[in-house]
Amino acid sequence: MNLSAPKMTGSAPRPQIRQLDxxxxxxxxxxxxxxxxxxxxxxxxxxxxxxxxxxxxxxxxxxxxxxxxxxxxxxxxxxxxxxxxxxxxxxxxxxxxxxxxxxxxxxxxxxxxxxxxxxxxxxxxxxxxxxxxxxxxxxxxxxxxxxxxxxxxxxxxxxxxxxxxxxxxxxxxxxxxxxxxxxxxxxxxxxxxxxxxxxxxxxxxxxxxxxxxxxDPTGGDFFDALHARLAVVLGADFVANALKIDVERDGMRLSGYAALPTYSRGSSVQQFVFVNGRPVLDRMLLGALRVAYFDFLSRDRHPAAVLNLIVDPERVDVNVHPAKAEVRFREPEAARSLIITGLRTALSGAGHRASSTVADATLAAFRPEPASAPRIYQMDRPSQPSLSRAFAFQAPLPTPGFAEAPSARAEAPAPEPEAIHRPLGAARAQIHENYIIAQTETGLVIVDQHAAHERLVYERLKRQMAETGIPAQALLIPEIVDLSATDATCLLDHAETLARMGLVLEPFGGGAIAVRETPAILGTVNATALIHDILDELADQGDSLLVQARIEAVLSRMACHGSVRSGRQMRAEEMNALLREMEATPHSGQCNHGRPTYVELKLADIERLFGRR
Missing domain, CATH: 3.30.565.10 (Histidine kinase-like ATPase, C-terminal domain)
Structure with a gap:
């Protein structure tokens, strides 16, 4: 079947140009x-x-x-x-x-x-x-x-x-x-x-x-109005776990709310970006949002955020498409950098904070299955004398040869008096050789000792690498990778960024490039495969985090091996030292994959579990 357009012959009539009605x-x-x-x-x-x-x-x-x-x-x-x-x-x-x-x-x-x-x-x-x-x-x-x-x-x-x-x-x-x-x-x-x-x-x-x-219309200043509106549109959970974003640089301002990493989603359905109040679907801006959370989430999780980029209208072109959902920036790198640095600053300021939905899920898991008949409580909270008499009545009778019944209560060494007033409280016990139970003024905290220490070690390794740079190893014989002229140009446009990650590229004539250095921490690298993977990511996302992801994956593995292992018994002073370091370290509320490192339960919620409220 011939699907090509019919060819015009000399005898065929010439098509006539018409003005459409x-x-x-x-x-x-x-x-x-x-x-x-x-x-x-x-x-x-x-x-x-x-x-x-x-x-x-x-x-x-x-x-x-x-x-x-x-x-x-x-x-x-x-x-x-x-x-x-x-x-x-x-x-x-x-x-x-x-x-x-x-x-x-x-x-x-x-x-x-x-x-x-x-x-x-x-x-x-x-x-x-x-x-x-x-x-x-x-x-x-x-x-x-x-x-x-x-x-x-x-x-x-x-x-x-x-x-x-x-x-x-x-x-x-x-x-x-x-x-x-x-x-x-x-x-x-x-x-x-x-x-x-x-x-x-x-x-x-x-x-x-x-x-x-x-x-309904909301009042107050911009952030109060937006906070109230987001509670209606995205729900109370989002606003309870969102960080206020308000940064300005180079004549651009970024405002809105971004959620904690532990409030991540399975898809990008809660990512909303606006430019001067106009809803847009801009790949560069959404990519910058992804980069800002890159170090805190696994690749199958997505951040939640509502961000408005305010910029002089003359520095952004909204006349790109009739639907007006796409925009073009005069200085795209400035807009991208503002989103990344603004979000990372806010996430660092959150410190060890984790999502409140983690505690809600924990409490839901604790709740027993509903019984066939409702429970009936005879009293809400007995008095202390009543409790003492009840305990005395239920105590086992003294065994001959013993002055009193043996106690079943064990206490950890007394912590520092002020530790209970700290955000993560004072360590009281360790259970299953992996979970630290700490008492706070208003409840208790359960810490995954391995996940928490893994994040702390990971942050230390990142600081060291930021201070000393990423060492690169020169290849004895540069690896030549043949690409199309378009792909080679695209890759060389990002050569400076890749060089900071330890991957040094040079043009080699035509569409070929020479890989001269690779990140030393990665060991032996298949440079050709790496280059093609980077190109795929550039085509899909507009930027590439592949090299950084591989380096940080190595750092994460190093942190895992260098952290407190599950199954290790810890002394009270070690547990409290871990809690204090978590409070002082940004991002310690989530592990290297975005999962929470601790759960905080309020005393009122615990009492409600036992029918006391």
Missing amino acids: EAAINRIAAGEVVERPASAVKELVENALDSGASRITVDVADGGKTLIRVTDDGCGMAGDDLPLALSRHATSKIDGSDLLNIRSFGFRGEALPSLGAVGRLTITSRAHGHEAATITVAGGRMAPVKPAALTRGTVIELRDLFFATPARLKFLRSDRAESQAITDVIRRLAMAEPTVGFTLRDVTGGAEGRVIFRA
């Missing part, structure tokens, strides 16, 4: 702007935000396929503006003189005419000092403006999306999947604008419908 142009533009119902919701809600709305309500039916209605209390439009709003490249956001100083969500003037070209669109709006008016456009055909009844703001109703391009309907997913995509869009915009109220309802079947998502 406005309807066809709008349908083509809609293919770029409106991919699915969630895309339409995004464009309409962003328009509502640009209008200064403080509350936005979105109603959808059948996953947005049959109805999308967006209601806002923004500035509205006058009747004379409605036909112009449905014209392509007509916008109130910019005047066209400066495309590098964009401070609004929308600016292209394509969304409304694109939606009107592929669906049945009705706009009802009222501006201050004007009467309300409405206009309808279906499949690109516009009806005249008519008077309407509306108190303020704008209501945009889109029905039968893609009825004018039915082929697009075949590519839509199930109603549930499309509804979930719309919810994700609203959640992202709700995090971008924490002072604006959002409501999303499913009105399939008519009536009032069902509220899918609701976030």
Whole structure:
């Protein structure tokens, strides 16, 4: 079967250049702007935000396929503006003189005419000092403006999306999947604008419908408002384990919240990056987030964070793609460096802190299986005299030849008096030759002695390597690796970074490169395989941490062998010394793979386990 285009012969007619009509142009533009119902919701809600709305309500039916209605209390439009709003490249956001100083969500003037070209669109709006008016456009055909009844703001109703391009309907997913995509869009915009109220309802079947998502406006400063909004969008667990991020450098500012490494996720679903409040899916920024957590998580775990990079609009280009989800930075390395250093500084400041969800999971594991009948307690907490009498009554009778019954209680040597007031408390016991039990003012701490000491040794080795550098071993005969010219150029662009890791590369003519030095700590290295793995990572992530990962894997193994082994009995002073070093060492709350090194249980939670509360 010949799938190639037919060749033009001398006798064949010459193809004629035609000017497409406005309807066809709008349908083509809609293919770029409106991919699915969630895309339409995004464009309409962003328009509502640009209008200064403080509350936005979105109603959808059948996953947005049959109805999308967006209601806002923004500035509205006058009747004379409605036909112009449905014209392509007509916008109130910019005047066209400066495309590098964009401070609004929308600016292209394509969304409304694109939606009107592929669906049945009705706009009802009222501006201050004007009467309300409405206009309808279906499949690109516009009806005249008519008077309407509306108190303020704008209501945009889109029905039968893609009825004018039915082929697009075949590519839509199930109603549930499309509804979930719309919810994700609203959640992202709700995090971008924490002072604006959002409501999303499913009105399939008519009536009032069902509220899918609701976030009321929050007050206070930016961080207070964002903190309250994240509690609604991402849950109380995230905000309880999140670190405040607020750093500024080189005219850029990074703000938001990032979770502790022990609050890692199995996928990247809780990674949200914004640029000047605009939700973006930027590979470089997400890669920088990954780099910042690189040393604290295994490669199958993902950090959770909500970050907003604030930069002068003239230093970032948002006019890259019609969907406006991609951006380009004038100084990409400055933006990347700010994210990495800002997050690492915050993580270091967290010290030995670990996620509170670890304790919740521990308590859940302690809870017994529910009995067939509820437990009945005769008393909440007996008095001390009652306890003494009960213990005396239950004590075994004295054995002949002994003055008293032998005691079953063993006490560790008395710790330093002030140790119990320290964050990790005072060591009281060691169980199973691996777990240290420490008492704090408000509860107890269980420490995995091997995992904790492994992290401490690992941090010491990293400090030593940072001070002395990574020794490189020169190859007796440089290894020549043949690559394509594109791959060689890509690799040599990162040569300086790789050299700091002990991997020294040089061009060798054409597409070949010469590997002259490799990190000494790695021993014998298959340089060709290593180079190809690095190239794969560069193509996938935009940067490569492979060499660093291998070096730190060796350091981790060295730390494992040099740390306190499981099964070793420790004296009280050794256990307390370990606790004090953990308190003084950053990142000691998690092991080298991101798992917790200790669990803290509050006394109130322990008492609740035993039905005392």
